[in-house]
Amino acid sequence: MNTLTTVLGYPRIGPRRELKHALETYWRTGDQDALEATGRRLREETWQQLQGLDSVPGNTFSYYDQMLDHVQLFGLTPARFRQLGLSPLDTYFAMARGRDDVAPLELTKWFDTNYHYLVPELDGTTTFGLEPEKLLGELAEARALGVELRPVLIGPLTFLLLSKATTPDLNVLTLLEPLLDQYVELLAVLDQAGASWVQLDEPALAQDRTPAELDALLRAYDRLTAAPDRPNLLVATYFGDPGGALPVLAATAIEALAVDLVSAPGLVRRIAELPSLRRKTVYAGVVDGRNVWRTRLGDAVSTCTDLRAVVGRLGISTSCSLLHVPYDLEVEDELDPAVGDRLAFARQKVDEVVLLGRAINEDYGVLVDLERVKRRLPNESDLLRDQAVRERVAGVRPEDRQRVPYEERRTAQQALGLPALATTTIGSFPQTADVRRIRTDLRAGRITRPEHDERLRTEIRRAIELQEELGLDVLVHGEPERNDMVQYFAERLDGFATTRLGWVQSYGSRCVRPPILHGDVSRPGPITVGWTSYAQSLTDRPVKGMLTGPVTILAWSFVRDDQPLATTADQVALALRDEVADLVTAGSRVVQVDEPALRELLPLREADRKAYLDWSVGAFRLATGGAPAAVQVHTHLCYSEFGAVITGIDGLDADVTTIEAARSRMEVLGDLGSIGFRRGVGPGVYDIHSPRVPSTDEVRALIRAALAVVPADRLWINPDCGLKTRDWPEVRDSLRNLVSATREVRATLG
Ligand SMILES: CN1c2c(nc(N)[nH]c2=O)NC[C@@H]1CNc1ccc(C(=O)N[C@@H](CCC(=O)N[C@@H](CCC(=O)N[C@@H](CCC(=O)O)C(=O)O)C(=O)O)C(=O)O)cc1
Ligand SMILES: N[C@@H](CCS)C(=O)O
Ligand SMILES: [Zn+2]
Numbered sequence: 001m002n003t004l005t006t007v008l009g010y011p012r013i014g015p016r017r018e019l020k021h022a023l024e025t026y027w028r029t030g031d032q033d034a035l036e037a038t039g040r041r042l043r044e045e046t047w048q049q050l051q052g053l054d055s056v057p058g059n060t061f062s063y064y065d066q067m068l069d070h071v072q073l074f075g076l077t078p079a080r081f082r083q084l085g086l087s088p089l090d091t092y093f094a095m096a097r098g099r100d101d102v103a104p105l106e107l108t109k110w111f112d113t114n115y116h117y118l119v120p121e122l123d124g125t126t127t128f129g130l131e132p133e134k135l136l137g138e139l140a141e142a143r144a145l146g147v148e149l150r151p152v153l154i155g156p157l158t159f160l161l162l163s164k165a166t167t168p169d170l171n172v173l174t175l176l177e178p179l180l181d182q183y184v185e186l187l188a189v190l191d192q193a194g195a196s197w198v199q200l201d202e203p204a205l206a207q208d209r210t211p212a213e214l215d216a217l218l219r220a221y222d223r224l225t226a227a228p229d230r231p232n233l234l235v236a237t238y239f240g241d242p243g244g245a246l247p248v249l250a251a252t253a254i255e256a257l258a259v260d261l262v263s264a265p266g267l268v269r270r271i272a273e274l275p276s277l278r279r280k281t282v283y284a285g286v287v288d289g290r291n292v293w294r295t296r297l298g299d300a301v302s303t304c305t306d307l308r309a310v311v312g313r314l315g316i317s318t319s320c321s322l323l324h325v326p327y328d329l330e331v332e333d334e335l336d337p338a339v340g341d342r343l344a345f346a347r348q349k350v351d352e353v354v355l356l357g358r359a360i361n362e363d364y365g366v367l368v369d370l371e372r373v374k375r376r377l378p379n380e381s382d383l384l385r386d387q388a389v390r391e392r393v394a395g396v397r398p399e400d401r402q403r404v405p406y407e408e409r410r411t412a413q414q415a416l417g418l419p420a421l422a423t424t425t426i427g428s429f430p431q432t433a434d435v436r437r438i439r440t441d442l443r444a445g446r447i448t449r450p451e452h453d454e455r456l457r458t459e460i461r462r463a464i465e466l467q468e469e470l471g472l473d474v475l476v477h478g479e480p481e482r483n484d485m486v487q488y489f490a491e492r493l494d495g496f497a498t499t500r501l502g503w504v505q506s507y508g509s510r511c512v513r514p515p516i517l518h519g520d521v522s523r524p525g526p527i528t529v530g531w532t533s534y535a536q537s538l539t540d541r542p543v544k545g546m547l548t549g550p551v552t553i554l555a556w557s558f559v560r561d562d563q564p565l566a567t568t569a570d571q572v573a574l575a576l577r578d579e580v581a582d583l584v585t586a587g588s589r590v591v592q593v594d595e596p597a598l599r600e601l602l603p604l605r606e607a608d609r610k611a612y613l614d615w616s617v618g619a620f621r622l623a624t625g626g627a628p629a630a631v632q633v634h635t636h637l638c639y640s641e642f643g644a645v646i647t648g649i650d651g652l653d654a655d656v657t658t659i660e661a662a663r664s665r666m667e668v669l670g671d672l673g674s675i676g677f678r679r680g681v682g683p684g685v686y687d688i689h690s691p692r693v694p695s696t697d698e699v700r701a702l703i704r705a706a707l708a709v710v711p712a713d714r715l716w717i718n719p720d721c722g723l724k725t726r727d728w729p730e731v732r733d734s735l736r737n738l739v740s741a742t743r744e745v746r747a748t749l750g
Contacts, residue, residue, distance in 0.1 A: 003304070003313075003314045003357050003360045004283075004314075004316070005052075005316050005356070005357035006053050006055040006283065006316075006353070007057060007287075007317060007322055008057065008152070008201070008258060008318050009057055009060045009152060009289075009320070010046050011322060011323055011326070012060060013509075014042050016501065018042060019509070020509040020510075021038075022035045022039070023035065027097075035063075042061060043142075046060065047149075049347060050350060053350065053354065054357070055150050056147055056148070056149055057149070057151075057199060058149025058150060058152060059134075059149075059151045064096045064508045066117070067118055067159075068095060068096055069134065071105070072092060074159075074179065075127075075128055075129020075130065076128065078105075080102050081095050081102065096118055097508070097690065098689075100692070104118070105118040106663055107119070107639070108640065108641070109599070109639055112239065112600055112602065112604060113324055113600075114324075114514070115505065116639065117507075119162065122170065123170060128182045129182070132189050135151055139151065139194065148195075150196075150234070151190060151195055152321075153183075153198060153199065155201055155220075156176065156180055156183050156220045157204060157205075157220055158201060158203055160172045173212065180219075183224055184223065184227045187231060188229045188230065190231055191231050192229070197256075198233055199236055200224075200233060200235050200236070201321075202217075202235055202236065202245070203320070205242040205249075206237065206240030206605075207240075207604045208604075208606050209244065214245060214248050217249070221233075221235065222252055224254075225252055225253035225254055226253075233256070234254070234255065234257070234283070235254050235258070236257075237249075237257070237259055237260065238258070238259075238285060239260060240260065240605065241260075242259070243605070246267070246271070246274065250276045254280065255280060257281075258282075258317055259282065259284065260320060261285050261286050261307075262287075268303060268306050271310055272310040277312065280311065281314070282314065284303060284315065284317065285317050286304060286316065286317075286319070287319065287344075287353050288349075289319045289321055289323075289325065290319065290320060291559070292325055292558040294343060295344065295349075297355065297356065300352075304316060308360065316356045316357050318349060325345050325504065325558075326346065326513075327346050327501075328348075329343050329344065329347070329348050330347070331501050332502065333500075335499065339497045339516060342518070345502070355369070384494075384518060386495070389522050389571055392574055393570045396570060396574075396622060400626070401621035401625045403624070403625055403633075406655070409629045412628075413629075413632045415630060416474075416589060416590070416632060418474070419746065420713045420715075420746060421712055421715055421742050421746050422474060422717070423717045423739055423742050424473060424476070424716060425723060425735070426718060426721050426722045426723070427544070427546045427592065427594070428476075428478060428479040428482070428723055428724035429728075430725075430726055432728070435459055438455045438456060459478060460478055460531065460534060460535050461538060463475075463478030463480070463535075464478075464538045464539050466731075466735075467539075467735075470739050472541075474541065475541050476546060477531055479546060479722070485552075485722075486553050486556040486557060487514075489547075492523070492525075493522065493527075494519070494520075494522045495519040495522065496516065496517050496557070498516070499513050502514065512556065514556055515558070517558065518560055527579055529545075529579075529583055532545045532588060536588070542590045543590070544590045545580070545590070546594075547592065547594070547623075548594050549594055549595040549598075549620050550569045550570075550573040550576060550623055551595050551598050551616045552595050552596055554568060554572065554601070555600045556597060565601075569615060569616065569618075570618075570619055570622055572619070573619040573623040577622060580624060584631055590632045591624075591632075592634035592635065593624055593635055594635065594636045595620060595636070595652070596636065596640075599639075602644055609644070632655045633656075634654060634655065634656040635657050636657070636659070637649065637657065641664075641667075642671055646672065650675055655679055657681050657682070658681075658682035658683075658716060658718050659683055660684050660721055661706075662719075663687045663720065665705075666702060666706060669708075672709065682715070682717065685699045685718070685741075686720060686734050686735075688722070688725070689721075693737065694734055696737045696741045699741035700741040700745060703741060703745045712746075717741075717742045
């Protein structure tokens, strides 16, 4: 039987971020026709690019987020949005972005990736419905172009487990049966509409699952496969080994299973032990959907050949959706060929899948081509090696990761003269179109480097003046010189390459261009010192030096896979350690090292977490361990639930930790309390994800809630995260309220 080819999903933001631009225009002008036309065009282009595959995934397009699409699909729009009386599209965007006094759905990390999804809300009164118009419209649209789609849905178990119970004590699994009623109906509707396959994504199976959850999985797929009118079902597991869920799925009557052999190559052996899989199609996810290295095609062919021997029918696929990689390497005309030749983006990965399919189907000519491609791949030892960096990492001593005890530092830092409930912000100020234009103008040669620098200094002056006027205690320079908090550093470190158009969706219309960490990392010279010193020269108040930490730099880059992440993290940490030293020499008394992604890289399974926290916390401490006692080290975390890394956060040993908390109404305080966190902490009191200006009353209430857990001399008052996505008027008003609420509460302290 011939081997089948597919990919599990595709990017949707557009090769030149067409969807981002269309969305932001729509939010400004309300031109729905233009937005829909862009959506249609992007879908058509995607289907064209996927034509060479045996099965083309559908429903990979979304105007904002696939989980949010399922909220509408299953009639789960919370009442506070329905009451707004908006059109379906505007209701959808209201859930994503909030509106006036209506808070949006929570935004959180999609597993251990840098993609963020909106969290569906469930409560004791939840009832499900079915609104399949988007899915049906797309099927018809594709069919008119001669393309048959395999609609991709989030599987029922993952959907429930990723949702949030908004009433206490609701076990979301109790909603499985009524939700399955809707899936059964949906399958019938899709069957009726001519879909012969449906893909159900169950990435939650890569996490530890309880027996009750595995039982729910069995019930779910027994029920779905027993549905009278349904397409064939492909269940996709990815981001890791599905563990105990593998035999459960194998025992159900699903027709096909997709497994991620990049993150879990050992699965081939486990699959061989399950005779029921000899009657199913198994898709081998051998092309990495999350990293940009070319597939080692020869190795992939051997893996696929091994798998083919133990399953009913072999399929070849990507390890997960290609949502997490950029569109097309071909447009990257500025990449060093020594790096570029080792890469494959989404389009190239589709070609790899097609090529592998042909090779497995015994086309020996293709195998010869494969070998040629393989030979062109540089040998791992050709990676940019820097002996000095390797020796320095090898020479790191435990004391390099250790500052003097906190109490000694606290005494030394009293020289900063900060009040109780010290106020600060997280770093960035609005990255307006004008600020971005400064960089674009330099790049296009419209302004000179000195003009560029002067315009940035003007931005810094504006940020410092505002902070002084508002009366903040520890200031920031506002980061106007940075395109992105990771890319900026990557552009200034050896061992990284950056792309021109390698955009990857982070959330909604927001994108990032993850740098490519391809060799040994070192710092040719100071990176941030000039801007920070300039800002400090404008004020007597302390200005924070502002760096991105080693774990976050790794998490938000595409990282070499030929050595342990721990080694790569230490290389980055040493570069940052030198930057900290230079900042201190230039007069910085406070240095912040952001680690918003500390939670993100946390392994999905408990058993792997300790080792991760050891090296990640160690890298942060190596970056900051050289700071003298009198220098106050801050760190900042956001975008996550922190419970699972709370001991890691403690282990960072930062003097002050600012952390997202406003959206979750200070949930993190419970976690900090549970470990007896004893250093400075700033739980966010201003939700910066929404344009809403928090009132003084609101901020005061959050400060009071925090004071119940953290004493005033260790409590910091700050927003949840940086202000780069906000406008100046909102920022001014919000920070004014933040400072006045703080002053009011301060006045009541004994
Ligand atoms: C904190 N977050 C971050 C994550 N990952 C990162 N790598 N960085 C992060 O900051 N993950 C978790 C969160 C996710 N949050 C965000 C928030 C905001 C953005 C964002 O705003 N992204 C921007 C792109 C940023 C950027 O690289 N800008 C460049 C390029 C600007 C540009 O678009 N230039 C145009 C020309 C414009 C002109 O005016 O002429 C062009 O090149 O065509 C820059 O500023 O120089 C976005 O627009 O989406 C991301 C993640
Ligand atoms: N210093 C960064 C942290 C974002 S997580 C900022 O303020 O944007
Ligand atoms: Zn943040």
